[in-house]
Amino acid sequence: xxxxxxxxxxxxxxxxxxxxxxxxxxxxxxxxxxxxxxxxxxxxxxxxxxxxxxxxxxxxxxxxxxxxxxxxxxxxxxxxxxxxxxxxxxxxxxxxxxxxxxxxxxxxxxxxxxxxxxxxxxxxxxxxxxxxxxxxxxxxxxxxxxxxxxxxxxxxxxxxxxxxxxxxxxxxxxxxxxxxxxxxxxxxxxxxxxxxxxxxxxxxxxxxxxxxxxxxxxxxxxxxxxxxxxxxxxxxxxxxxxxxxxxxxxxxxxxxxxxxxxxxxxxxxxxxxxxxxxxxxx
Numbered sequence: 001x002x003x004x005x006x007x008x009x010x011x012x013x014x015x016x017x018x019x020x021x022x023x024x025x026x027x028x029x030x031x032x033x034x035x036x037x038x039x040x041x042x043x044x045x046x047x048x049x050x051x052x053x054x055x056x057x058x059x060x061x062x063x064x065x066x067x068x069x070x071x072x073x074x075x076x077x078x079x080x081x082x083x084x085x086x087x088x089x090x091x092x093x094x095x096x097x098x099x100x101x102x103x104x105x106x107x108x109x110x111x112x113x114x115x116x117x118x119x120x121x122x123x124x125x126x127x128x129x130x131x132x133x134x135x136x137x138x139x140x141x142x143x144x145x146x147x148x149x150x151x152x153x154x155x156x157x158x159x160x161x162x163x164x165x166x167x168x169x170x171x172x173x174x175x176x177x178x179x180x181x182x183x184x185x186x187x188x189x190x191x192x193x194x195x196x197x198x199x200x201x202x203x204x205x206x207x208x209x210x211x212x213x214x215x216x217x218x219x220x221x222x223x224x225x226x227x228x229x230x231x232x233x234x235x236x237x238x239x240x241x242x243x244x245x246x247x248x249x250x251x252x253x254x255x256x257x258x259x260x261x262x263x264x265x266x267x268x269x270x271x272x273x274x275x276x277x278x279x280x281x282x
Contacts, residue, residue, distance in 0.1 A: 028190035029065040031262060034203050035149040036064035038266030041204070043273060050277035054138045060145050061200070067146035079114035080143075081150045083228050084159035087236060091229040092117060092157075116151045120144060120224040120272075128276040148272060151224055152265035154257070155185045157231035160239055164188065171246040187246040188238070192258050195251050207263040216260070220267035227268065231261070 040060045043051065055063065071078055083097050092098075098115035113122065126132050126140040150156050155164040164184035168175075171182040171191045180186065198206065211217060234257055243250050 028193065029068075030200065031153070031189070031193050032064035032068075032146060032149050033061040033200050034193070034207070034262055035152075035265040035269060036060035036145050037200060038204050038207055038263065039145075039269035039273065041208075042267065042270035044278045047274045047278040051141070051273070054134070054141050063142050064145050064149070066142045080119040080147065081116055082156035082163060083115035083117055083151075084163075085157055085228065085232045087158055087160040087239060089232075091232060092225045094118075094225075116147050116156065117224040117228055120147045120151065123147070124272060124276055127273075144272065144276075145269065148224075148227075148269040149262075149265045151227045152231055152261040152268075153188060154231045154234035154238055154261065155188050157228040158235035158239065160235075163235075164239065164242075167242060169243065169245055173247075182246075184238070184242060184246075187250075188258070191246060192251055192255055193262075196255065203262075204266075207259060207266065210259055211263050211267065214260070216263050216267060219264060220271050222268070227264075230264075234261070 037060070040051075051060065067077070067081070071081075083092060085092055085097050089096075094117075098113060098118050113119065123140040123143040127137055127144055129137070132140075158164075161167050162185075165186075167184040168181050169184060169187075171177055171187050172195065175182055177183070177186045177191065182191075193203075196203065238254075
């Protein structure tokens, strides 16, 4: 079956996106790289072989942040990185949170699959389809690696204050986080991970220990909807206990949640890739 027939618009986008070179940049690029490296360590031999056919000598970590750097050229991808679940909602609703017009975003009048849940499922289908072109499957791999991590960032699963982006506050003594004002979202995307002061490999080793200690392998299943429901539950707590400042005390209180979400993202990404790519070729 050629998946591109029912997804003509999507596949046209895929062809355009694949023409752009991979970019490697330093949740943030660091969080995405950590999730990808953890997942890559858990791929089966057959999945590794398929990944190599698609990526060549590149690692999953090297392409993990690619999707964040095509948003400017392709605004239709803006809403694919998160899902705006209302803060007081019990959980994800397809019709309410994904299949609807969202903030007058580009193309939403004809393409209602504008949330991370639908996009993970759609790109996983393309990745699994051995009749799809190499170009489409490569681009789908880049999206899957990125979006699975995005689904596990708690503030990517709540609508309130644009996922915490509108909650500006000092982060470790600074009001400026790169080119943008510091916000609660930025702290969870980036600052808490960097504050651990670990190299990526060291971070992955620490997550491996956490996985063993907390038996997280047993929680590695579920669907993208399940994953964002977990993130949404964490997001509600984060918003309810929003601090005046992100400081050392806030870091100590919340880094365990950050690490659990990173660890589960890596485990689930590995499971998704092993399922999509690990089957023998017919």
